[in-house]
Amino acid sequence: MNTVKPGYVRPLDLRNGRVDLGFGAGGRAMAQLISELFARAFANDYLARGDDGAVLPAPAAGERLVMATDAHVVSPLFFPGGDIGSLSVHGTVNDLAVMGARPLYLAASFILEEGYALAELARIVDSMAAAARAAGVVVVTGDTKVVEQGKGDGVFITTTGVGALPAGRDPGGARARPGDAVLLSGRIGDHGMAIMAQRESLAFDSEIVSDSAALNGLVEALYAAVPAEAVRVLRDPTRGGLATTLNEIATQSGVGMELDEAAIPVSPQVHAACELLGLDPLYVANEGKLVVLCAPEHAEAALAALHAHPLGAEAARIGAATADPQHFVQIRTGFGGRRMVDWLAGEQLPRIC
Amino acid sequence: MNTVKPGYVRPLDLRNGRVDLGFGAGGRAMAQLISELFARAFANDYLARGDDGAVLPAPAAGERLVMATDAHVVSPLFFPGGDIGSLSVHGTVNDLAVMGARPLYLAASFILEEGYALAELARIVDSMAAAARAAGVVVVTGDTKVVEQGKGDGVFITTTGVGALPAGRDPGGARARPGDAVLLSGRIGDHGMAIMAQRESLAFDSEIVSDSAALNGLVEALYAAVPAEAVRVLRDPTRGGLATTLNEIATQSGVGMELDEAAIPVSPQVHAACELLGLDPLYVANEGKLVVLCAPEHAEAALAALHAHPLGAEAARIGAATADPQHFVQIRTGFGGRRMVDWLAGEQLPRIC
Numbered sequence: 001m002n003t004v005k006p007g008y009v010r011p012l013d014l015r016n017g018r019v020d021l022g023f024g025a026g027g028r029a030m031a032q033l034i035s036e037l038f039a040r041a042f043a044n045d046y047l048a049r050g051d052d053g054a055v056l057p058a059p060a061a062g063e064r065l066v067m068a069t070d071a072h073v074v075s076p077l078f079f080p081g082g083d084i085g086s087l088s089v090h091g092t093v094n095d096l097a098v099m100g101a102r103p104l105y106l107a108a109s110f111i112l113e114e115g116y117a118l119a120e121l122a123r124i125v126d127s128m129a130a131a132a133r134a135a136g137v138v139v140v141t142g143d144t145k146v147v148e149q150g151k152g153d154g155v156f157i158t159t160t161g162v163g164a165l166p167a168g169r170d171p172g173g174a175r176a177r178p179g180d181a182v183l184l185s186g187r188i189g190d191h192g193m194a195i196m197a198q199r200e201s202l203a204f205d206s207e208i209v210s211d212s213a214a215l216n217g218l219v220e221a222l223y224a225a226v227p228a229e230a231v232r233v234l235r236d237p238t239r240g241g242l243a244t245t246l247n248e249i250a251t252q253s254g255v256g257m258e259l260d261e262a263a264i265p266v267s268p269q270v271h272a273a274c275e276l277l278g279l280d281p282l283y284v285a286n287e288g289k290l291v292v293l294c295a296p297e298h299a300e301a302a303l304a305a306l307h308a309h310p311l312g313a314e315a316a317r318i319g320a321a322t323a324d325p326q327h328f329v330q331i332r333t334g335f336g337g338r339r340m341v342d343w344l345a346g347e348q349l350p351r352i353c
Numbered sequence: 354m355n356t357v358k359p360g361y362v363r364p365l366d367l368r369n370g371r372v373d374l375g376f377g378a379g380g381r382a383m384a385q386l387i388s389e390l391f392a393r394a395f396a397n398d399y400l401a402r403g404d405d406g407a408v409l410p411a412p413a414a415g416e417r418l419v420m421a422t423d424a425h426v427v428s429p430l431f432f433p434g435g436d437i438g439s440l441s442v443h444g445t446v447n448d449l450a451v452m453g454a455r456p457l458y459l460a461a462s463f464i465l466e467e468g469y470a471l472a473e474l475a476r477i478v479d480s481m482a483a484a485a486r487a488a489g490v491v492v493v494t495g496d497t498k499v500v501e502q503g504k505g506d507g508v509f510i511t512t513t514g515v516g517a518l519p520a521g522r523d524p525g526g527a528r529a530r531p532g533d534a535v536l537l538s539g540r541i542g543d544h545g546m547a548i549m550a551q552r553e554s555l556a557f558d559s560e561i562v563s564d565s566a567a568l569n570g571l572v573e574a575l576y577a578a579v580p581a582e583a584v585r586v587l588r589d590p591t592r593g594g595l596a597t598t599l600n601e602i603a604t605q606s607g608v609g610m611e612l613d614e615a616a617i618p619v620s621p622q623v624h625a626a627c628e629l630l631g632l633d634p635l636y637v638a639n640e641g642k643l644v645v646l647c648a649p650e651h652a653e654a655a656l657a658a659l660h661a662h663p664l665g666a667e668a669a670r671i672g673a674a675t676a677d678p679q680h681f682v683q684i685r686t687g688f689g690g691r692r693m694v695d696w697l698a699g700e701q702l703p704r705i706c
Contacts (some may be wrong), residue, residue: 059419
C-alpha cells in the first residue's frame with residue numbers, strides 16, 4: 001500500500017463522498033484515499049514508509065512462521081456485535097491462533113464497489129483498526145481495488161496474517177488420538193444467527209449478538225496452563241459450524257468422536273431462532289469460539305484455563321475422540337439415543353463471513 | 354485452506370460444472386472444491402497438512418521479513434499474454450521483489466461468483482500454479498468464498514506474499530538522491546493496452562501482448578552486479594504507469610526528475626493504440642517492468658546487468674533525479690521542449706489488474 005500523499009488537493013469528503021473508479025486507478029485519488037483514510041486509521045511505521053510492501057522484523061530464533069488468509073464477504077456489512085471490518089481481523093487472527101501461533105502482522109486488501117459511501121467505509125476501517133489494536137496485531141500493508149456498480153457488493157476484505165509459532169507448539173487437525181477430550185470455549189451459533197436474524201428481520205425478546213472475537217489471548221492462556229504437547233488440535237468452528245469442524249478433525253486424524261448433546265452450550269435465543277428457521281445450531285457459524293482436543297490427563301487443567309478467561313467463561317467438556325475406523329462423529333441425545341453428525345452438505349447460510 | 358477430503362462423494366464436474374453457493378459454505382462441497390481443484394494444482398506439503406494456515410520455516414538469521422498484498426479484479430479474466438491467475442502471482446511477487454526481497458510464500462484468496470464455469474476456474478488455477486512454479490514461490494494457504502450472481506464478477510483473487518530480505522538491501526521510495534540514474538527495464542504500456550485492445554475489440558497488425566512477468570530474477574541479477582547500497586529505489590510501474598510511479602518516488606524522496614522522452618521505449622503497436630484511444634503510454638499500466646534508481650557511478654553496471662537478463666533486453670537509462678524543491682517530474686520532448694509529467698488524475702483504465 002503506497003501511502004504517499006501527493007501535493008495539495010482538496011481533502012476527501014468522508015461525510016458525503018462515494019467510492020468512484022478513480023480510487024482504484026493508482027493515481028492521485030487512490031493516493032489520497034490511502035493517506036487520508038487507511039494510513040490514518042492503521043497508523044504505524046511500516047505503512048508510513050509508503051512502499052509496495054512492509055519490511056518486518058523476523059520472528060525470534062527457533063520460532064517458525066505461520067501464514068493464513070481469509071476473504072470476507074459477509075452480508076450485511078454491519079450486524080449486531082460487529083461488522084466486516086472487525087470480522088476481517090478476527091477471522092485471520094483466529095486462523096493463526098488455532099495454529100498455535102502468536103499473530104503479529106496483517107495485510108488488508110479491499111475490493112470496493114463504485115458508489116459505496118465513504119462514510120461507511122471509514123466506519124469499517126476504524127472498526128478494523130480498533131479490532132487490530134485489541135488483538136495486538138499491526139496492519140502493515142494493503143491494497144485497494146474498485147469495481148463497477150453491480151460487479152461487487154459494497155466492500156469485500158481479504159486479510160492475510162503472519163504469526164510466530166513458538167518452539168514445541170504443533171497443534172494440527174491430524175494429531176487427535178482416541179481418548180482425547182473435546183473442549184468447547186462457549187455457546188455455539190451466535191454469529192450465524194445474528195446475521196440470519198438481521199437478514200430475515202427476525203425480532204426476539206433479546207437481540208442475538210455475534211460472538212466475533214479474537215481468540216489469541218484465550219489460546220495463550222491455554223498454553224500457559226498445560227504442556228504444549230497436550231494440546232493436540234485447536235480449531236475455530238466457523239463456516240459449517242461445530243459439526244463440520246469435528247468431522248474435519250475426525251477425517252484428518254483417523255478417529256471417531258462421541259459428543260454429549262446436553263453438554264454443548266446453546267443460548268435460548270439461538271435455539272429459538274434455529275427452530276424457527278429449521279436450522280441445527282451444530283452447523284451454524286461461530287467467529288469467537290475455540291475447539292480444543294486435549295490429552296485426557298490435562299483436560300481439567302485446560303478447561304480451568306478456559307474458564308478463567310473472559311472468552312471461555314462458559315467453556316465445557318463436550319465429548320471425546322474414539323477409536324473408530326469409519327471416523328464417525330456421533331452425539332448422545334437427551335433421551336439416551338445417539339445420532340450421526342455428518343458434514344454440512346450443500347449450503348446452509350451463504351455469506352456468513 | 355482446509356484441504357481435507359471428506360469420505361466418498363462423486364467427483365466435481367470440472368468440465369461442465371458451475372460454482373454454486375455451497376462451494377463457499379464450509380461443508381462437504383467446499384472441501385471437495387479445495388481438494389480436487391486447488392490442492393491438486395498447488396500440491397505442496399504445507400497445503401497438504403489441511404489446517405487453517407501454513408507452518409513455514411522462518412527466514413535465515415539476519416534476514417528480515419517482507420509482506421505485500423494485492424487484490425486482482427482484472428477484466429477480462431483472460432487476455433493476450435496472461436490471465437487473472439498468472440497476473441495474481443506476478444503482481445505480488447513483483448511487490449516483494451521491488452522491496453529487494455526474495456519471494457518465498459504466497460497465500461491465495463478467491464471470491465467466486467455463483468454460476469462461474471468450473472472449467473474456467475480450473476484454467477485460472479492451473480495458470481496460477483504454473484506462474485508460481487516459474488517464479489519459485491509456493492502457494493502455501495488459501496481461502497474460498499462464493500457470492501451470489503450479480504454481486505461479483507467471475508473471479509477476484511487476492512494474493513499475499515512473504516519474502517526474505519537479505520541483510521544490506523534496503524531499497525525504498527524515499528532513498529533517491531539528486532544525480533541518481535533512472536533506469537527502466539523495457540518498453541512501457543503493453544499490459545494496459547493488451548487489456549484495452551481486448552475490451553474495445555481493437556485489431557492491430559500484430560496483437561498487443563501483456564508483459565505480465567515475475568521480476569524477482571531480474572532483481573537478483575541487478576543485486577549480483579552492483580553493491581546493494583547503490584540500488585536506491587526499485588518499483589514496478591503498474592496502475593498509474595511510469596508517470597505516477599516516478600511522481601511517487603519524487604514526492605517520497607523530495608527530489609525532482611528529468612526524463613528523456615526519446616529514451617523511453619514504447620512499441621509501435623502500443624503507440625498506435627494509445628493515439629487511437631487518446632491515452633498517454635506514460636500513464637498506462639505495466640506488469641513486468643522494473644524502474645531502478647541507482648547511484649550514478651554504478652548505473653552502467655546496473656544497466657548491463659538488466660540487458661543480460663531476458664526481461665531486461667530493452668532496458669534503457671531514461672533520465673536522472675534532480676535537486677528540485679517542488680519535486681516535479683519533467684520530460685525533454687523530441688523537439689527540445691520540456692513538459693511536466695503529473696500524477697495520473699482521475700481514472701484512466703479501470704480494472705487493469
